[in-house]
Amino acid sequence: MRDSEGAWREALYGPEGFFTRGSLPADHFRTAPLIGPELAEALLVLLDRVDFALGRPERVDFVDLGAGGGELSAAVRSLASGSLGRRLHVTAVDVGPVRSLPLVRWERSLPSAVTGLLVAHEWLDAIPCPVVSWPCSDPWLDRWWPLRPGWRAEIGAPRDAAWADAVSRVRGAALAIDYGHVRADRVAGRYPEGTFTAYRGGRRVEPVFDGSCDLTAHVALDACAAAAGGEWVLVSQRDALAALGLSGEVAGSGMAWLESLARSGRVAELRDPAGLGAFGWLLHAVDVPVSSLLPPLPPWTP
Numbered sequence: 001m002r003d004s005e006g007a008w009r010e011a012l013y014g015p016e017g018f019f020t021r022g023s024l025p026a027d028h029f030r031t032a033p034l035i036g037p038e039l040a041e042a043l044l045v046l047l048d049r050v051d052f053a054l055g056r057p058e059r060v061d062f063v064d065l066g067a068g069g070g071e072l073s074a075a076v077r078s079l080a081s082g083s084l085g086r087r088l089h090v091t092a093v094d095v096g097p098v099r100s101l102p103l104v105r106w107e108r109s110l111p112s113a114v115t116g117l118l119v120a121h122e123w124l125d126a127i128p129c130p131v132v133s134w135p136c137s138d139p140w141l142d143r144w145w146p147l148r149p150g151w152r153a154e155i156g157a158p159r160d161a162a163w164a165d166a167v168s169r170v171r172g173a174a175l176a177i178d179y180g181h182v183r184a185d186r187v188a189g190r191y192p193e194g195t196f197t198a199y200r201g202g203r204r205v206e207p208v209f210d211g212s213c214d215l216t217a218h219v220a221l222d223a224c225a226a227a228a229g230g231e232w233v234l235v236s237q238r239d240a241l242a243a244l245g246l247s248g249e250v251a252g253s254g255m256a257w258l259e260s261l262a263r264s265g266r267v268a269e270l271r272d273p274a275g276l277g278a279f280g281w282l283l284h285a286v287d288v289p290v291s292s293l294l295p296p297l298p299p300w301t302p
């Protein structure tokens with residue numbers, strides 16, 4: 001079963017892989033950056049706080065790691081204004097085909113140093129890892145997901161390493177936004193069959209390793225946090241967006257009212273406790289106090 005990691009990697013990133021061939025998230029599933037500009041608006045509030053905490057440096061980075069179609073990068077670039085907008089450098093990083101976006105640099109690998117905010121939106125869940133079943137002896141499982149008879153699980157070590165590497169390049173803040181789980185729920189047996197699954201054309205399908213579908217698994221965000229270390233918080237998207245002032249208030253009249261109504265629907269989707277609002281925000285603060293970025297919020301309970 002350990003070879004499942006290799007098969008998963010080949011199916012997504014091999015020569016005929018799902019992402020290598022340029023499959024876009026927009027064609028197969030709905031992610032928050034595809035809903036509208038509201039996530040980018042909230043991230044710009046966070047970036048402004050990072051910028052302030054860093055003392056408004058000459059150059060500020062926004063790095064979109066695992067950028068997919070680049071929608072988040074494009075929205076951040078077009079919404080940024082004033083002094084921050086002038087100093088801002090937006091970089092989209094993805095191993096898939098290069099996409100051309102105005103004023104966004106496209107890279108296939110992470111820059112060695114990032115000063116500002118790095119965001120990995122639904123990136124960690126796309127990192128292949130071993131899919132195993134009981135009995136299986138492994139130090140990561142022992143610590144984070146001790147198996148019981150009949151259980152299946154994913155070994156999150158490759159995601160931990162990838163996240164620790166990303167965070168180590170950052171001065172400011174690094175934020176992973178993803179669906180996932182925490183140890184208490186894993187140990188309690190909430191995922192006896194693990195979470196490895198596949199999507200194609202907007203529907204959940206039986207996983208096959210032929211590059212025809214996206215393969216994914218929930219992220220052990222608590223393990224990623226421990227691996228990257230430093231000062232971090234793990235909170236829900238619902239709470240984080242509220243703390244960043246994203247409101248879905250309906251106001252005005254005529255067209256303005258209609259627009260605010262549509263926006264309110266998009267914000268509600270981002271904050272839906274049974275949907276995207278339940279996503280985890282793992283925020284690492286590097287060389288800045290985490291309290292300068294978010295107020296105290298309840299811990300994430302996925």
Ligand SMILES: C[S@@+](CC[C@H](N)C(=O)[O-])C[C@H]1O[C@@H](n2cnc3c(N)ncnc32)[C@H](O)[C@@H]1O
Nearest residue numbers: 019025031066067068093094095096121122126
């Ligand atoms: C699930 S998609 C998310 C896309 C986008 N962030 C969104 O939320 O709509 C994951 C993306 O991560 C990219 N990816 C996976 N591993 C990567 C790596 N090591 N470096 C850069 N991009 C990677 C994939 O090619 C894919 O486009």
